[in-house]
Amino acid sequence: MMIKKRLTISNILMLVVPAILIVAIAGGVLEGFTEIYGTKMKVLDDNNGTYYVHKVLNTYSKNLKDYNKENEEDKKIEEVLKEVGYNLIITSDEETIFSNLTDEDKNSISKVQSDVLSSSDSIVLEVNYVCLIKNSFIKDGKSINIIAVKSNNLMSREHMKAEVKTFFVSYMGIVFVIALLIIILTNGILSSRVAKSLIEPLDLLSYGAGQIEEGNLDFQMNYQGKDEFAKVCADFDKMRIRLQVSVQMQLKYEEDRKDLVVGISHDLRTPLTTIKGYVKGLKDGVANTPEKCERYHDIIYNKACDMDMLVDKLFLFSKLDTGKFPFHFEKVYCNEFLKSFFKSALDEFKRKGLNLSYENNCNDNILINIDSEEINRVLMNILENSAKYKTRDYGNVNITVNKQGDNIVLRIKDNGPGVLEENLSRLFVSFYRGDAARTNPSEGSGLGLSISEHIVKAHDGKITAENMDGLVITITLPISGQDEMHEEHI
Amino acid sequence: MRKILIIEDDELIAELERDYLEINGFETEIAMDGDKGLELALNKEFDLILLDLMLPSKDGFQICREIRNSKKGVYR
Numbered sequence: 001m002m003i004k005k006r007l008t009i010s011n012i013l014m015l016v017v018p019a020i021l022i023v024a025i026a027g028g029v030l031e032g033f034t035e036i037y038g039t040k041m042k043v044l045d046d047n048n049g050t051y052y053v054h055k056v057l058n059t060y061s062k063n064l065k066d067y068n069k070e071n072e073e074d075k076k077i078e079e080v081l082k083e084v085g086y087n088l089i090i091t092s093d094e095e096t097i098f099s100n101l102t103d104e105d106k107n108s109i110s111k112v113q114s115d116v117l118s119s120s121d122s123i124v125l126e127v128n129y130v131c132l133i134k135n136s137f138i139k140d141g142k143s144i145n146i147i148a149v150k151s152n153n154l155m156s157r158e159h160m161k162a163e164v165k166t167f168f169v170s171y172m173g174i175v176f177v178i179a180l181l182i183i184i185l186t187n188g189i190l191s192s193r194v195a196k197s198l199i200e201p202l203d204l205l206s207y208g209a210g211q212i213e214e215g216n217l218d219f220q221m222n223y224q225g226k227d228e229f230a231k232v233c234a235d236f237d238k239m240r241i242r243l244q245v246s247v248q249m250q251l252k253y254e255e256d257r258k259d260l261v262v263g264i265s266h267d268l269r270t271p272l273t274t275i276k277g278y279v280k281g282l283k284d285g286v287a288n289t290p291e292k293c294e295r296y297h298d299i300i301y302n303k304a305c306d307m308d309m310l311v312d313k314l315f316l317f318s319k320l321d322t323g324k325f326p327f328h329f330e331k332v333y334c335n336e337f338l339k340s341f342f343k344s345a346l347d348e349f350k351r352k353g354l355n356l357s358y359e360n361n362c363n364d365n366i367l368i369n370i371d372s373e374e375i376n377r378v379l380m381n382i383l384e385n386s387a388k389y390k391t392r393d394y395g396n397v398n399i400t401v402n403k404q405g406d407n408i409v410l411r412i413k414d415n416g417p418g419v420l421e422e423n424l425s426r427l428f429v430s431f432y433r434g435d436a437a438r439t440n441p442s443e444g445s446g447l448g449l450s451i452s453e454h455i456v457k458a459h460d461g462k463i464t465a466e467n468m469d470g471l472v473i474t475i476t477l478p479i480s481g482q483d484e485m486h487e488e489h490i
Numbered sequence: 491m492r493k494i495l496i497i498e499d500d501e502l503i504a505e506l507e508r509d510y511l512e513i514n515g516f517e518t519e520i521a522m523d524g525d526k527g528l529e530l531a532l533n534k535e536f537d538l539i540l541l542d543l544m545l546p547s548k549d550g551f552q553i554c555r556e557i558r559n560s561k562k563g564v565y566r
Contacts, residue, residue: 274503277506278506281509285513292509303502
């Protein structure tokens with residue numbers, strides 16, 4: 001589940017769950033309180049409890065059997081009336097059977113006009129702060145009077161107000177405490193669930209960052225969730241893989257650099273050793289004839305020239321490698337350029353033992369954006385290699401040109417010995433040479449194909465090698481346009 | 491005259507060695523690769539063999555081992 005959705009649901013639940021629980025519990029608590037405060041509430045319901053007391057007195061009158069003396073029923077009614085603040089007097093023919101009246105009650109009764117009181121059989125009076133309920137009836141020829149009195153009604157009202165206040169405060173207090181507990185508990189549980197879902201991916205990211213900090217890039221971010229963190233973890237893993245590839249490339253680059261230094265050292269030292277040896281030979285008088293002397297001088301000069309060429313190539317390679325080589329790109333007709341190259345190369349390589357053939361299957365109006373001099377150098381390097389490594393007196397090289405999509409594809413195939421399959425990938429590495437002994441550095445520096453690769457890449461092209469009854473070098477260059485008006489004129 | 495075999499793949503170095511040795515009165519023979527050198531060493535008699543280590547077909551150590559194994563007591 002997405003974090004945004006999870007947070008929304010969690011927030012809704014944080015409101016809804018406590019609300020439902022609080023309402024339910026508040027209802028339950030109210031029930032309990034109603035039980036406790038029920039009787040007092042009834043009194044409240046009928047103003048000062050007069051109707052309630054009147055009803056109680058009626059019931060008592062009906063159930064009364066012995067009117068002459070105090071009995072159990074008197075005690076019960078006394079208790080019931082006490083609860084609502086009333087005192088009681090029961091008389092039979094002016095004789096008091098039961099009374100719990102206080103002096104204040106008696107005083108209150110005396111304040112009520114005696115004719116009103118004596119003339120009424122059943123009366124409910126509320127005068128000033130006095131409540132008086134009388135119930136009279138004749139039974140067995142005797143006049144029974146039951147009078148309930150509440151002398152200080154004001155006190156009772158105040159008391160009821162206080163009771164209501166107490167009820168309200170207690171109820172609200174309990175509901176508030178319970179509500180608080182419910183909110184804390186609900187929020188705690190929901191927050192911890194949401195926090196857990198956030199902490200797990202954060203821990204994983206922290207672990208990943210720690211591993212990278214320690215230099216370990218060989219691990220995986222296995223996050224199973226399907227929230228926003230899944231993308232973050234996936235991106236982190238991609239970053240790790242890219243970093244790993246970058247480190248591996250760096251290591252390979254370092255390895256190639258070492259090979260380069262070894263190659264340079266060897267290829268510079270070999271002609272230097274020859275020069276040193278022949279100079280020493282001259283000094284020691286080994287060249288004891290004028291012809292020998294001249295040959296020694298020629299060898300020294302040629303070796304110095306070889307070194308000069310090697311240094312030039314190194315300089316070119318260095319500029320290409322660091323991206324500082326100034327290319328001069330211009331749009332040229334592909335067929336014109338290649339035909340021109342083939343014409344000039346045909347005779348030159350015939351002298352070096354190569355028979356060149358050329359096949360072009362492209363339209364003449366195709367334009368390519370190239371540095372002609374450098375692409376020329378690439379083609380020359382490839383042909384020089386074919387000439388160098390040919391195993392017969394005369395080698396054959398076939399150059400074919402085709403259009404493939406938006407590219408021009410040059411295929412240069414010789415019938416030489418090719419290259420060991422395991423070495424094909426190293427063919428474009430600087431200072432790689434087919435012979436491990438680096439027998440004749442003068443014949444090749446091992447920089448030619450590496451330089452060629454740099455040049456082709458600078459043209460947004462690609463150069464590859466494969467074995468196919470000899471070595472096949474394929475160069476792919478992007479077409480930069482077609483000139484519809486162009487006509488063949490070569 | 492003492493005979494010396496030069497096994498050296500660099501033609502110019504081999505020629506220089508030959509010139510030095512011949513001016514000092516030695517007879518020399520040159521082999522440009524390991525196989526040719528081994529063949530000469532096993533089939534002819536030489537007083538000394540000058541052997542390069544980095545050679546195209548067989549390296550100098552391998553040639554040395556094979557010569558010593560085949561002609562025990564002749565070369566040390």
